[in-house]
Amino acid sequence: DVKVTQSxxxxxxxxxxxxFLECVQDMDHENMFWYRQDPxxxxxxxxxxxxxxxxEKGDIPEGYSVSREKKERFSLILESAxxxxxxxxxxxxxxxxxxxxxxxxxxxxLTVT
Amino acid sequence: xxxxQSPQAVILxxxxxxxxxxxxxxxxxxxHWYRQKHGEAPVFLMILLKGGEQKGHEKISAxxxxxxxxxxxxxxxxxxxxxxxxxxxxxxxxGGSRLTFGEGTQLTVNP
Numbered sequence: 001d002v003k004v005t006q007s008x009x010x011x012x013x014x015x016x017x018x019x020f021l022e023c024v025q026d027m028d029h030e031n032m033f034w035y036r037q038d039p040x041x042x043x044x045x046x047x048x049x050x051x052x053x054x055x056e057k058g059d060i061p062e063g064y065s066v067s068r069e070k071k072e073r074f075s076l077i078l079e080s081a082x083x084x085x086x087x088x089x090x091x092x093x094x095x096x097x098x099x100x101x102x103x104x105x106x107x108x109x110l111t112v113t
Numbered sequence: 114x115x116x117x118q119s120p121q122a123v124i125l126x127x128x129x130x131x132x133x134x135x136x137x138x139x140x141x142x143x144x145h146w147y148r149q150k151h152g153e154a155p156v157f158l159m160i161l162l163k164g165g166e167q168k169g170h171e172k173i174s175a176x177x178x179x180x181x182x183x184x185x186x187x188x189x190x191x192x193x194x195x196x197x198x199x200x201x202x203x204x205x206x207x208g209g210s211r212l213t214f215g216e217g218t219q220l221t222v223n224p
Contacts, residue, residue, distance in 0.1 A: 004154075031210050042115065042200055042216040043155070050210070059213070090154065096210050100145065102202075104154035 004105035023091030032074035118215035135201030
């Protein structure tokens with residue numbers, strides 16, 4: 001079974017803090033993604049990575065950065081957390097050109113106060 | 114630009130049918146459907162590739178009209194387990210990796 005895990009289910013941070021969200025997949029997938037999910041807005045792509053040390057901006061990259069030093073791990077970084085970054089963050093992984101299915105992690109509910 | 118899903122929400126009684134639509138203003142190569150149950154991660158249902166193919170398994174099927182850039186998800190004889198939020202994800206090119214998701218349709222099936 002494919003497994004995508006995220007470091008925390010719930011996280012509370014203060015405005016201005018640097019926040020790290022970690023995602024690990026165990027299926028040797030090449031592509032990894034970070035989405036944020038907000039009511040009425042669906043899933044919006046923040047960043048994705050198609051290889052180690054490679055990354056591309058998604059639709060809403062402002063205020064975020066990412067790191068992929070190892071194939072199985074993809075980190076999302078909020079350099080200076082703000083209240084409008086309070087959201088559910090979902091990580092996903094897939095292999096390109098194959099079955100297309102994206103496997104999602106359980107999500108991290110981040111609250112910035 | 115996000116695809117537009119309709120309706121935003123639908124409430125059914127067990128055994129009733131439902132249709133969820135997904136429309137894009139851009140030419141699409143594929144449409145992907147996911148379901149997310151409350152408190153859980155989204156789970157892949159199926160993919161529709163350019164060509165208008167209709168796919169499905171059991172009582173959930175979908176179609177893709179590439180001329181209209183529209184896909185429809187058909188849920189037949191709904192079961193309680195169908196409750197959740199359904200998302201379509203669209204891709205403009207082969208590869209199926211970078212998806213743009215719609216805002217979701219919340220489906221509630223009552224006994």
